[in-house]
Amino acid sequence: MTAMMMTQHEVLLRAAVVALALAHAPAAMAADAPVLRTAPVQYREVEQTLAAGGVVEAVKQATGAAEVAGRGGAVNFGVGDRVRHGLLF
Numbered sequence: 001m002t003a004m005m006m007t008q009h010e011v012l013l014r015a016a017v018v019a020l021a022l023a024h025a026p027a028a029m030a031a032d033a034p035v036l037r038t039a040p041v042q043y044r045e046v047e048q049t050l051a052a053g054g055v056v057e058a059v060k061q062a063t064g065a066a067e068v069a070g071r072g073g074a075v076n077f078g079v080g081d082r083v084r085h086g087l088l089f
Contacts, residue, residue: 077083 077087
């Protein structure tokens with residue numbers, strides 16, 4: 001028999017030690033555990049706000065320029081409006 005092989009007696013002894021440790025663990029943990037309040041689960045709306053200061057800046061900007069001399073008649077959208085490719089001024 002090698003040193004790594006355990007006898008049946010050693011296996012039973014180790015199993016008994018583990019079983020005793022596990023049996024006493026909940027009692028030891030319960031003594032140190034804090035008392036927690038519980039409540040039933042329920043759905044409700046929760047409003048959460050966060051006040052913060054800062055500066056908002058555009059990620060991309062574009063400048064429009066005419067390819068020919070002349071005067072524009074109207075701009076059909078304002079600062080901050082969303083536009084898509086191909087829209088005419």
